[in-house]
Each structure stands twice: as C-alpha cells, then as structure tokens.
Amino acid sequence: MSPDAAAGTVPHPTHLAHQFDDAGQQREAASLGMWVFLATEVLFFGGLFTTYLVYRNWYPAAFAAGSHELLIWAGTTNTAVLITSSLTMALAVHAAQTGNRRLLLLFLLVTMALGLVFLGIKGFEYHTEYVEHHVPGAGFQFDPANAQHAQLFFSLYFLMTGLHALHMIVGLGIMSTMFWISWRGVITSEYYNPIEVGGLYWHFVDIVWIFLFPLLYLIARHAH
Amino acid sequence: MSEHIIPRRTYYTIYGLLMLCTYLTVQIAYFDLGPLNTIAALGIAVFKATLVVLFFMHVKYGTRLTWLVVLGSVLWLGILLALTMGDYLTRTWRAL
Amino acid sequence: MATVLAPPHHYLNDGYGIKSWLLTRDHKRIALLYLASITFFFFVGGLFAVLIRLELITPVGDLVSDETYNKLFTMHGIMMVFFFLIPSIPATLGNFLVPLMIGAKDLAFPRLNLASWYIFLLGGLFTLYALVTGGVDTGWTFYVPFSTTSSTSNVIPAALGIFVTGFSSILTGLNFIVTIHRMRAPGMTWFRMPLFLWSMYATSVIFVLGTPVIAITLLLIAAERLFHFGFFDPALGGDPVLFQHLFWFYSHPAVYIMVLPAMGVVSELVAAFCRKQVFGYTVVAFASLAIAVLGFLVWGHHLFVAGESVYAAMIFSILSYLVAIPSAVKVFNWTATMYKGSISWATPMLYAIGFIGLFTIGGLTGLFVAAVGIDVHVTDTYFVIAHFHYIMVGGAIMGYMGGLHYWWPKISGRLYNEFLAKIAAGIIFLGFNLTFFPQFILGYLGMPRRYHAYPPEFQVLNVLSSAGASILGVGYLIPFFYLMWSLRYGPLAGSNPWSAVGLEWTTTSPPPTENFARTPTVTWNAYEYGEPIESHVA
Numbered sequence: 001m002s003p004d005a006a007a008g009t010v011p012h013p014t015h016l017a018h019q020f021d022d023a024g025q026q027r028e029a030a031s032l033g034m035w036v037f038l039a040t041e042v043l044f045f046g047g048l049f050t051t052y053l054v055y056r057n058w059y060p061a062a063f064a065a066g067s068h069e070l071l072i073w074a075g076t077t078n079t080a081v082l083i084t085s086s087l088t089m090a091l092a093v094h095a096a097q098t099g100n101r102r103l104l105l106l107f108l109l110v111t112m113a114l115g116l117v118f119l120g121i122k123g124f125e126y127h128t129e130y131v132e133h134h135v136p137g138a139g140f141q142f143d144p145a146n147a148q149h150a151q152l153f154f155s156l157y158f159l160m161t162g163l164h165a166l167h168m169i170v171g172l173g174i175m176s177t178m179f180w181i182s183w184r185g186v187i188t189s190e191y192y193n194p195i196e197v198g199g200l201y202w203h204f205v206d207i208v209w210i211f212l213f214p215l216l217y218l219i220a221r222h223a224h
Numbered sequence: 225m226s227e228h229i230i231p232r233r234t235y236y237t238i239y240g241l242l243m244l245c246t247y248l249t250v251q252i253a254y255f256d257l258g259p260l261n262t263i264a265a266l267g268i269a270v271f272k273a274t275l276v277v278l279f280f281m282h283v284k285y286g287t288r289l290t291w292l293v294v295l296g297s298v299l300w301l302g303i304l305l306a307l308t309m310g311d312y313l314t315r316t317w318r319a320l
Numbered sequence: 321m322a323t324v325l326a327p328p329h330h331y332l333n334d335g336y337g338i339k340s341w342l343l344t345r346d347h348k349r350i351a352l353l354y355l356a357s358i359t360f361f362f363f364v365g366g367l368f369a370v371l372i373r374l375e376l377i378t379p380v381g382d383l384v385s386d387e388t389y390n391k392l393f394t395m396h397g398i399m400m401v402f403f404f405l406i407p408s409i410p411a412t413l414g415n416f417l418v419p420l421m422i423g424a425k426d427l428a429f430p431r432l433n434l435a436s437w438y439i440f441l442l443g444g445l446f447t448l449y450a451l452v453t454g455g456v457d458t459g460w461t462f463y464v465p466f467s468t469t470s471s472t473s474n475v476i477p478a479a480l481g482i483f484v485t486g487f488s489s490i491l492t493g494l495n496f497i498v499t500i501h502r503m504r505a506p507g508m509t510w511f512r513m514p515l516f517l518w519s520m521y522a523t524s525v526i527f528v529l530g531t532p533v534i535a536i537t538l539l540l541i542a543a544e545r546l547f548h549f550g551f552f553d554p555a556l557g558g559d560p561v562l563f564q565h566l567f568w569f570y571s572h573p574a575v576y577i578m579v580l581p582a583m584g585v586v587s588e589l590v591a592a593f594c595r596k597q598v599f600g601y602t603v604v605a606f607a608s609l610a611i612a613v614l615g616f617l618v619w620g621h622h623l624f625v626a627g628e629s630v631y632a633a634m635i636f637s638i639l640s641y642l643v644a645i646p647s648a649v650k651v652f653n654w655t656a657t658m659y660k661g662s663i664s665w666a667t668p669m670l671y672a673i674g675f676i677g678l679f680t681i682g683g684l685t686g687l688f689v690a691a692v693g694i695d696v697h698v699t700d701t702y703f704v705i706a707h708f709h710y711i712m713v714g715g716a717i718m719g720y721m722g723g724l725h726y727w728w729p730k731i732s733g734r735l736y737n738e739f740l741a742k743i744a745a746g747i748i749f750l751g752f753n754l755t756f757f758p759q760f761i762l763g764y765l766g767m768p769r770r771y772h773a774y775p776p777e778f779q780v781l782n783v784l785s786s787a788g789a790s791i792l793g794v795g796y797l798i799p800f801f802y803l804m805w806s807l808r809y810g811p812l813a814g815s816n817p818w819s820a821v822g823l824e825w826t827t828t829s830p831p832p833t834e835n836f837a838r839t840p841t842v843t844w845n846a847y848e849y850g851e852p853i854e855s856h857v858a
Contacts, residue, residue: 039294046300046304047304053309083243090279155550214249222254
C-alpha cells in the first residue's frame with residue numbers, strides 16, 4: 001500500500017478519490033476549490049481595506065503621520081522577500097510538474113525560509129513599535145497634533161499586518177505538509193494537486209502584502 | 225489548471241518586473257505628486273498583483289471559470305468599497 | 321402496486337456504531353448529523369421565543385428584567401439566524417440531495433464537508449457557552465458602540481461563536497459550487513438541472529462572497545473589546561455607522577441565503593404536485609442568480625435612519641425595489657405552473673402553497689420598508705419584525721418543512737402519517753398568521769421592537785400574537801413526533817412514492833452509500849412530467 005518513496009513514483013489511481021471519475025476532474029475540482037476559497041479571503045481582507053479606506057479618507061494627515069513612523073526599509077525588504085518566495089514557490093510547482101523531486105524539495109525549503117525571514121522582520125518591527133508606544137490602547141503615545149486619529153491608523157496597521165502574518169504562519173504549515181508528502185514520494189508529474197493549490201494560497205498571501213505595503217508604509221513619504 | 229507548463233525563464237522575467245515595480249513604487253513615494261501619489265502606488269500594486277495572478281498562479285492559461293472567480297471576487301470587493309464610500313463621500317453634500 | 325421491499329444495503333445500514341457516523345464522509349450521513357444539530361438549535365431559539373411572547377402578554381415588564389429581556393431577544397435572533405435558518409436547507413437537504421440530483425457519488429470534498437459540521441458544532445458550543453454563562457444583550461445585530469463599549473454581557477464568546485460557524489457556511493458553499501460546476505453527470509447540462517440545484521448554487525455564491533465580511537466584522541468587535549483598538553469608537557474618530565455597513569453587507573444577503581433554498585424547494589414541490597414542468601424554467605433559474613447578485617447591492621436600506629447620507633439612501637432604496645422583481649417573477653411562475661396542473665394536496669404541497677402566499681405578503685411589506693419615507697416611521701417597530709418573520713418563518717421555514725416532508729421517504733425509506741402531517745401543517749399556518757399578522761398592525765401603530773413594556777392600548781394585539789405563538793409551537797412539535805415515529809413504524813416508502821421526476825427518485829429509498837452503481841447519463845429535462853417514469857431511468 002505504501003508508495004515506493006525511494007523511487008519517488010506512485011501508481012496514480014491511488015490518488016483518485018472515489019467521488020471523482022478521473023484525474024482531470026479531480027485536478028480541476030481541487031483548483032476551483034482553492035480559487036473559491038481565495039475569493040472568500042479577498043472579501044475577508046476586504047472588510048479591513050474598507051475600514052482603511054473610510055478612515056484614511058477622513059484623516060489623511062494622521063494616517064500620513066502614522067505611516068512615517070513605520071520602518072520603510074523593513075517594509076521594502078519584506079516586500080522583496082515575499083516576491084522572491086513567490087518565485088521560489090512557482091519554481092517548486094514547476095519542479096513538481098516536471099517530476100523533479102529534488103528541486104521541488106529544495107524550492108519548498110527556500111520558500112519556507114523566506115517566509116520565516118519575513119516573519120522575523122515583522123516581529124522586529126512589532127517590537128520596535130511596542131517600544132515606541134505605538135501599540136493602540138492605554139499606553140499609546142503620539143505627537144498630540146494627530147494622536148487621536150493616529151491610533152486608528154495603528155489599530156489598522158496591527159490588525160491588517162497581524163492577520164496577514166497569521167496567514168503566513170498557516171502558509172508555513174501548508175508548506176511543511178507539502179514538503180512532507182513530497183519527501184514521501186506522493187507527488188509526481190502526474191499528481192501534484194497539493195503543490196499547485198498550496199502555491200495558489202502562498203501567492204495570494206503575497207498579493208495581500210503587495211497592497212498592504214504601499215497603503216501602510218508609503219503614505220505621503222515626500223513630506224518626511 | 226491546465227497542463228500547460230510555464231517555462232522558468234518566464235518566471236524569472238516576471239520576478240524581475242515585480243522587483244523593479246517595488247523599487248519604483250518606493251522611489252515615487254518620495255516625490256510630491258499630490259493625488260497622483262496614491263493613484264501611482266495603487267496602480268503599481270494592481271499591476272504587480274496582476275502579474276502574480278496571471279503567471280505565478282497560472283491564470284493566463286487557466287479555465288474561463290477561474291477567470292470568472294478571480295474577476296468576481298475583485299468585483300465584489302469593489303461593490304463593498306464603492307457603495308460604502310458612496311455613503312461617506314456624499315454625507316456632506318447639500319440638498320440638490 | 322407491488323409489495324414494497326426495503327433495499328438490503330443502503331447508507332443507513334452501511335456500518336453501525338458511533339465512529340461510522342462521527343467519521344463518515346458520506347454526504348447523506350453528514351446531512352443527518354446537521355439535521356440533528358439544527359433541530360436542537362431550533363428548539364433552543366424557540367424556547368427564547370416562548371419566553372418573549374410570555375413576557376409580552378402584559379404591558380409591563382413583569383416576567384423578566386430589562387437586561388434579561390435584551391438577552392432573550394438577542395439569543396432568539398442569534399440561534400434562529402445563525403444556527404438554524406442559515407444552515408437549515410443547504411446543510412440538510414442540500415448536502416443530501418446535491419450529489420443525488422446531479423448524478424454524482426458524493427460532493428467534491430467529502431472530508432471538508434464533515435469538517436464543516438464539526439466547525440458548526442464548535443461555533444455552536446462557543447455560543448451556548450456565552451448563553452449559559454450569562455447571555456448576550458446586544459441584539460443579534462451587535463450594534464456598536466453598545467457591543468464594544470457598554471455591554472457587560474458575553475459579547476466576545478458569542479461573536480467568536482458566530483465567526484467560527486461562518487466558516488462552516490463557507491465550506492458548504494465552496495463544496496456546492498465546485499460540485500455543481502465539475503461533477504454533473506454526462507448529459508446533465510446546466511439547463512437540465514432541477515431548480516433546487518440552481519438555488520443551491522446561488523445560495524453558495526452568497527455564502528462564499530458574503531460570510532467573510534461578517535467574519536472580519538465580528539473580529540473587529542472582538543478586537544475593539546479586547547485590545548481597545550477603537551475602529552468604531554467616536555472618541556478615537558471612529559464611526560459606528562461603519563460597523564453597520566460592514567455588518568449588513570453580509571446580513572442582508574444572508575436573508576437571501578435563508579429564502580433562496582426554500583424557493584428552490586418550492587419549485588420542486590410545485591412541479592411534482594402539479595405534475596407539470598415549472599413554467600418559465602429558464603427565467604426562474606436566472607431569477608435565482610439575480611436575487612443572489614442584487615441582494616448584495618441593497619444593504620444600506622438597514623441604515624436609512626442610522627446616519628447614512630440621503631443620497632446613498634436613495635440609491636439603496638431603488639436597488640431594494642429592483643431585487644423584489646426576480647422574487648415576484650418566481651411567484652408568478654409558480655402560480656402559472658399550478659394553472660391547469662394536476663394538483664394533489666399532499667403535505668409538501670400544502671407547505672409550498674403556504675410559502676407562496678406568506679412569502680408574497682412578506683415580500684410586499686418589504687416594499688413598504690424599502691421606501692425611505694415609510695421606513696422612517698416603521699423602522700425599529702413591530703412592522704419590521706412582522707415583515708421578516710413572514711419571510712423567514714412563513715417563507716423559509718415552510719419551505720424547509722415542505723422539503724423535509726417531500727424527501728423524508730427518500731432520506732429514511734419510510735412514509736410518515738399523512739393525516740397528522742396535514743393537521744400539523746394547518747396548525748402551523750393558523751398559528752403563524754395569528755402570531756405575526758397582529759404585529760404588522762402593532763408596528764404601524766407605533767409599538768417599538770426590543771421593548772418588553774408597552775402602552776396598554778397595544779395589549780389586545782399582543783395577547784393575540786402570544787396566543788398564536790403557542791399554537792405555532794404546538795404545530796412545530798407535532799412533526800417532530802410523527803417523523804421520529806415513522807423511522808421505526810412507518811410503512812416502507814419504495815424508491816419513488818410521489819412518482820416524481822428526478823435522479824434522486826431513481827435510487828432506492830434509502831439510497832445506497834455510493835448513490836449510483838453506474839453514473840447515469842441524462843437525456844431529459846428536469847421536469848418532464850407526462851413522459852413515462854421508466855424513460856428517466858438511465
């Protein structure tokens with residue numbers, strides 16, 4: 001029953017779930033399922049983007065002031081890190097498609113490492129913001145001219161990047177699972193659905209950051 | 225998800241474009257373009273996201289249904305944003 | 321007719337023991353797991369309704385305190401909306417029938433289906449915990465700033481409970497969308513699908529696009545209460561009306577989640593019990609989609625008096641009139657189907673007709689409140705309560721009951737007692753109207769909602785309403801007993817007791833675990849009554 005892990009090949013029909021007629025149907029169902037899930041995520045983050053839009057429209061100065069306090073080098077580096085991790089993820093899928101188990105494992109590892117780098121930098125940022133009393137709540141301190149509304153900015157900053165970071169952590173869990181099943185030889189050029197849909201999830205998390213970065217870090221930087 | 229395998233060279237090209245756009249968006253932020261700053265920043269973000277969706281996520285070679293799901297989700301977010309802002313932007317309007 | 325024999329192997333006797341149920345991947349068993357759970361939550365929500373109506377018999381608030389009364393109507397709303405109505409038809413009848421109706425062996429993601437049930441239970445557990453440790457008093461609508469700042473009740477566990485349960489909805493919707501797109505049997509084109517599937521599909525679109533927004537909104541409330549983030553706090557420059565925008569972006573389409581499946585059921589019932597193709601099949605199918613789409617464009621009608629701009633109010637008002645059109649079209653089409661049909665008055669048909677009449681009243685009164693000029697007078701009064709109960713109870717629950725009775729022989733393999741069933745349907749219809757019609761008058765006369773003390777001149781109507789509620793309660797209890805009784809003692813149903821057309825009726829009652837030994841090939845339209853039944857067996 002166990003696939004031959006050393007050879008890295010598995011008889012395909014084992015992976016055909018009973019409710020599907022053929023592998024093509026299963027593959028299309030898996031892909032569509034992940035895309036529908038990503039649609040829900042668009043709306044999930046969308047509620048936060050709506051809140052952001054409303055308050056940035058009301059308090060442009062406070063939002064700009066808050067944005068200036070963020071570490072632009074950290075945000076930019078993290079953007080580069082995530083884009084690179086998307087590349088390595090795409091290359092991992094490519095390796096799976098071409099049956100290259102070693103490259104698949106390598107690129108999954110690199111993607112995970114880059115994810116960890118992202119979280120590390122994010123953690124450093126959070127620590128900095130904590131030390132500078134920019135965490136909303138009783139201890140919040142800010143230039144009195146904008147203090148009241150800057151707290152709104154930071155609430156959004158922490159919630160949006162925090163939710164994003166949570167999704168990254170889940171993504172790392174998904175990567176680990178994919179690494180494990182690839183190691184066990186479950187993935188072949190005939191059957192690589194988990195890698196493909198895992199990749200879709202990872203790219204989506206990257207796209208959320210692609211929008212978070214300018215909206216949070218780059219407000220009216222010219223005035224700084 | 226089609227069987228079409230995108231060549232690695234395409235991935236590297238897209239990667240280069242994404243990094244270039246990131247560099248550009250940071251640089252542009254330091255110039256005062258008034259309202260164009262936000263438009264530029266969001267425009268570049270949309271462009272980057274489109275590249276990721278089309279190539280890294282294989283949608284360029286995907287089914288029409290996938291396109292529909294992608295566009296539908298963006299459209300729905302648009303509905304949420306537009307109709308909500310429709311309230312906020314008209315609250316101070318005087319009677320017609 | 322030949323003696324009916326029970327099929328030797330079917331999904332109910334395919335494995336015994338608790339593990340075979342709690343770890344099942346069979347969509348039919350999962351449907352029954354959901355059926356048990358939502359029935360439980362229905363009776364919990366019903367208990368709160370009983371307490372509310374008991375309190376409202378007298379004009380003074382003498383049964384419970386103000387705070388307790390707030391908790392009663394809050395918990396009634398939360399239980400009924402999130403833990404009964406929203407999952408009801410999709411998670412029970414939908415789960416059971418979607419694969420059968422399209423000729424598939426199961427849904428696309430059976431394990432995800434089981435996970436959705438556990439997630440539903442987990443959310444229910446959180447909410448029950450909130451209930452037994454003091455309850456919530458914010459109203460099921462959780463309006464800020466009360467829910468974030470002043471309320472001392474269990475807001476966070478309740479909000480998190482609903483947040484968790486929302487994912488159950490999302491997974492169900494996701495499963496249905498993928499299944500209907502990718503797993504239809506050969507020959508089952510979109511326009512050969514039964515209309516129930518069209519309504520399941522439209523409902524699933526709402527599940528997927530709307531639920532995430534209330535999820536994030538509830539998270540925002542929890543964050544504001546826990547971490548004092550202040551998104552809606554005016555002291556920090558926040559806007560309480562923003563909460564209402566985000567809340568109703570989901571909660572309005574949610575009412576279409578509740579009614580679209582019932583409409584789908586009614587289409588099936590009207591076709592079967594008039595032995596006729598549904599009039600204007602294509603239009604009804606598109607109307608389901610139209611309701612789902614347009615339903616997302618009207619949420620601002622809940623904010624007419626909340627402080628939204630008058631221009632936004634005008635737009636939302638016009639859009640609210642638009643969304644009534646596809647619903648009305650369906651009512652016309654069902655009526656046209658009945659015209660010159662061969663009508664039989666079996667219990668499911670009684671519920672279908674009840675739906676058509678009561679939903680029409682509910683829907684028309686929706687047009688009243690969609691007009692801003694009228695709404696400023698009747699909003700937050702019993703008029704609105706009557707309006708939505710006509711649709712939710714007179715409409716959605718009647719559709720649910722009709723579907724439950726129609727497919728009960730398929731689900732259980734047994735027939736229920738038709739006489740008792742008709743009596744119960746009559747009692748429900750009578751009890752319902754006596755409960756809620758007086759509330760239209762009460763609201764129009766000015767009695768506000770969510771108050772347990774009211775001016776004495778409103779007492780007569782309130783007593784009528786409470787009397788009706790007691791009759792309605794009896795009406796709902798009766799089916800519980802005869803349906804359970806039929807499981808053991810009911811006559812065997814046979815595969816097609818209604819002589820209906822549809823793939824689900826070509827299987828045994830109960831169906832085998834794998835539904836179809838061979839995937840059928842479909843060459844006929846959805847409601848080809850008038851053709852011999854045998855031609856529909858592939």
